[in-house]
Amino acid sequence: xxxxxxxxxxxxxxxxxxxxxxxxxxxxxxxxxxxxxxxxxxxxxxxxxxxxxxxxxxxxxxxxxxxxxxxxxxxxxxxxxxxxxxxxxxxxxxxxxxxxxxxxxxxxxxxxxxxxxxxxxxxxxxxxxxxxxxxxxxxxxxxxxxxxxxxxxxxxxxxxxxxxxxxxxxxxxxxxxxxxxxxxxxxxxxxxxxxxxxx
Numbered sequence: 001x002x003x004x005x006x007x008x009x010x011x012x013x014x015x016x017x018x019x020x021x022x023x024x025x026x027x028x029x030x031x032x033x034x035x036x037x038x039x040x041x042x043x044x045x046x047x048x049x050x051x052x053x054x055x056x057x058x059x060x061x062x063x064x065x066x067x068x069x070x071x072x073x074x075x076x077x078x079x080x081x082x083x084x085x086x087x088x089x090x091x092x093x094x095x096x097x098x099x100x101x102x103x104x105x106x107x108x109x110x111x112x113x114x115x116x117x118x119x120x121x122x123x124x125x126x127x128x129x130x131x132x133x134x135x136x137x138x139x140x141x142x143x144x145x146x147x148x149x150x151x152x153x154x155x156x157x158x159x160x161x162x163x164x165x166x167x168x169x170x171x172x173x174x175x176x177x178x179x180x181x182x183x184x185x186x187x188x189x190x191x192x193x194x195x196x197x198x199x
Contacts, residue, residue: 066193073181076173080105088189092180100137101168101176104130108165112158123156131164141167 064084072079072088079085086102093099107126114122130139131149141149141164152160180186 064189064193066190066197069186069190069193072186076169076177079177079180088185089177089180092183092185093176095185096176096179098176100130100139101172103137104139104168105165105172108161111161114158116158119156119158119160123153123160126161127153139164139168140171 068082068084072082072085079089080102086106090099090102093102104126107130111119111122111126127150129135130137131141131146131153132138133146145164145167149161149164
């Protein structure tokens with residue numbers, strides 16, 4: 001079991017209370033329950049994403065309908081228009097080590113809604129994260145487009161990343177999207193929802 005770290009104060013407090021009860025010759029089960037509750041709340045604070053992730057995956061299946069999942073197969077546009085679709089497609093892209101494509105596409109969608117006085121900061125972040133030649137999540141665009149996008153990002157407008165976004169969209173549409181529709185993750189989800197609906 002991995003080690004858990006508690007602050008010195010909390011441990012002193014727990015040990016202090018435990019010592020008092022031991023001295024009185026009374027060790028109550030209530031203390032063990034309290035310690036369990038303390039551990040549970042501590043873990044919730046330290047790793048809240050675990051619990052929310054479990055809820056999200058359970059609720060996703062509850063909230064999704066087979067009809068919605070079937071619609072994802074009609075076009076990449078319909079898939080990306082769905083919050084759940086984005087999530088499932090992103091997981092698939094992660095398995096193919098190409099999640100930078102959807103992350104860039106989503107960053108561009110967010111960028112288009114940005115207020116003008118915040119464009120410069122967001123453009124810089126998108127450029128550094130996805131476009132520059134040594135970017136951590138570098139997208140697959142050619143040299144000319146990389147250079148053109150760099151220039152547009154220096155004097156940003158709401159359409160600075162449009163061309164690069166379109167290129168990445170077409171790349172996903174022609175490459176990843178058809179594989180996604182044939183993937184176990186998509187087909188299993190669809191089968192599960194269809195089976196649930198028929199029960």
